[in-house]
Amino acid sequence: MTGIPIVVSAPSGCGKDTILEQLFKINDNFAYSVSATSRAMREGEVNGVSYHFTTREEFEGMIKNAEVLEYTEYCGNYYGTPKKAVEDMLSQGKDVILKIEVEGAMNIKRIFPECVLVFILPPSMPELERRLRKRGTETEETIASRLAQARVELTYADKFDYLVVNGDLHKAVDDLNSVILAEKMKAKRCTELLNEIKNS
């Protein structure tokens, strides 16, 4: 049985990274696809864990050699999904969490129609602005650009399979976990199990 690709997208500031971090603490049945990016490393980020950080030139080489499943350019930086790692994990039967931008998510759906698309929403736009400001790492200009970008990304939300609101972190983590557990129980994904029981 091959695993399920689970795509998680969210506007910047919605707490996607924190949710995924917490999720791994309560459910370790899946693998994590670490994206590659050409953007600068932020404080607290770890190369190979947060992202595979590359130069623009290195990233362009990966695109040229078809080593990324999908990629997008966002706020002047490349973001993409290294291909081989994902395919290996799926064929080993692991569910793979893919943390990617909305356009990348649409591309992944075309490559893996059986994938699950989850969009993480802020409880409200004013709350998203408050969170971006609270980070303290962004200029006013960047905050304005991220909010404008968030509004664009929200127009994709209805193309996703599930919407998870990150109002309360604990609830958002449980909600995302429920989505993944439920998807594993979809009858169409359980034909082997069903046959085993029928023939027992």
Place this chain on the structure above:
Amino acid sequence: MTGIPIVVSAPSGCGKDTILEQLFKINDNFAYSVSATSRAMREGEVNGVSYHFTTREEFEGMIKNAEVLEYTEYCGNYYGTPKKAVEDMLSQGKDVILKIEVEGAMNIKRIFPECVLVFILPPSMPELERRLRKRGTETEETIASRLAQARVELTYADKFDYLVVNGDLHKAVDDLNSVILAEKMKAKRCTELLNEIKNS
């Protein structure tokens, strides 16, 4: 916003009633459609709670007056879903758990295409037989008839949306709860919420 009809079917002996009983203890966000039946009340069952117990004549009157959403005859008894109660609960925004047989489930899907069909499976057929025998309330003939019926019902399982295996009761309850929580997060069911956030 109207609620979601959630149909739960299972072969006799799969622990459907126990699972639903436990589910109500951890999640009271839904309402329960009590089926009507013309079968005899079993020890421990309560009229209006376990089922609305009727005579055959009363049940046939309900069919005639279109007061049941669906009904089926099983082991010589009628089982059906009273219509008005379900429609009232759904229009009040409540998710309604419908505990019905496989053919009834297929009928409900035709009436409410947005409903969710959950099939509860035994971990194996020998284990199902062991559980039926353990009840101690059934004759050998009834056990054989229920096992044969279970095999027929299992042929419908792949027409359901989700399969929940009742190996460990606690896990089965959590699994069913995850399915319901996940369904509430389906993007197609959250258009109002999404618009509220977009316009906030």
